[in-house]
Amino acid sequence: MEEHETWEALDQYFSEKLHAFDPVMDWVLEANEKAELPPIDVAPNQGKFLYLLAKLKGVKTILEIGTLGGYSSIWMARALPDDGRLVTLEFSEKHAAVAQSNMKKAGVDGKIDVIIGPALETLPTLKDKGFSSFDMIFIDADKPNNPHYLEWALKLSTPGTLIVGDNVVRNGNVLNKESDDPSIKGIRQFIHLLSEEPRIESTAIQTVGIKGYDGFVVGVVKK
Numbered sequence: 001m002e003e004h005e006t007w008e009a010l011d012q013y014f015s016e017k018l019h020a021f022d023p024v025m026d027w028v029l030e031a032n033e034k035a036e037l038p039p040i041d042v043a044p045n046q047g048k049f050l051y052l053l054a055k056l057k058g059v060k061t062i063l064e065i066g067t068l069g070g071y072s073s074i075w076m077a078r079a080l081p082d083d084g085r086l087v088t089l090e091f092s093e094k095h096a097a098v099a100q101s102n103m104k105k106a107g108v109d110g111k112i113d114v115i116i117g118p119a120l121e122t123l124p125t126l127k128d129k130g131f132s133s134f135d136m137i138f139i140d141a142d143k144p145n146n147p148h149y150l151e152w153a154l155k156l157s158t159p160g161t162l163i164v165g166d167n168v169v170r171n172g173n174v175l176n177k178e179s180d181d182p183s184i185k186g187i188r189q190f191i192h193l194l195s196e197e198p199r200i201e202s203t204a205i206q207t208v209g210i211k212g213y214d215g216f217v218v219g220v221v222k223k
């Protein structure tokens with residue numbers, strides 16, 4: 001087997017054995033495919049990982065930047081208590097509509113607000129909407145804006161807030177200092193800002209699997 005085939009087979013094995021698949025989540029991925037959304041949702045075992053992080057911290061409020069079809073949103077919303085709330089920001093009306101239908105089907109629509117528009121325009125409206133801080137923030141939208149999203153994550157956090165960023169490895173391309181790809185530059189600047197940020201303790205973990213070779217950055221706002 002080629003290396004990437006082994007990664008994929010193991011993702012399948014772990015996701016089956018450790019219950020990262022279930023009929024509702026599978027249905028969401030099918031609905032996304034039918035609507036021709038790009039297949040860039042987190043993997044099932046990564047979705048469950050986000051769910052477990054949220055449970056571990058007992059979070060009550062979650063902010064997600066980048067909804068797509070709501071696959072990661074639904075995983076995280078499932079970890080919320082009855083009075084918990086997840087706010088997710090999405091630029092595309094089409095993606096948001098698919099996500100809202102998926103959230104309804106999954107029975108978590110009552111806990112989620114999908115806010116449509118470019119995140120840099122909707123983030124400044126959250127305070128007035130009654131969301132002044134979040135216990136967990138998942139950054140997974142347009143990577144060139146990651147440095148700005150980090151700034152907003154700090155504004156919308158309190159001591160102990162968990163910040164997770166997706167796609168910080170990109171098949172190793174993030175190592176390329178000379179890259180002129182705006183996504184790579186955005187991720188490198190994001191990591192650089194974290195390295196100099198006294199208010200957050202962070203680390204990054206590389207991952208392999210059905211999403212190829214990628215990784216997460218995880219940080220906690222200091223007490």
Ligand code: SAH
Nearest residue numbers: 041042066068071072090091118119141142
């Ligand atoms: N978190 C999702 C995947 C998100 S993909 C999951 O794992 O299931 C990234 C999403 O960010 C796409 O739907 C894209 O339309 C959205 N996006 C891109 N630029 C954006 C912006 N400026 N503001 C808000 N959303 C944006």
Ligand code: DHB
Nearest residue numbers: 040041042140141166167
């Ligand atoms: C892309 C974006 C993602 O958030 C992801 O998880 C994978 C790929 C992309 O834009 O290519």
Ligand code: MG
Nearest residue numbers: 040140166167
């Ligand atoms: Mg992603």
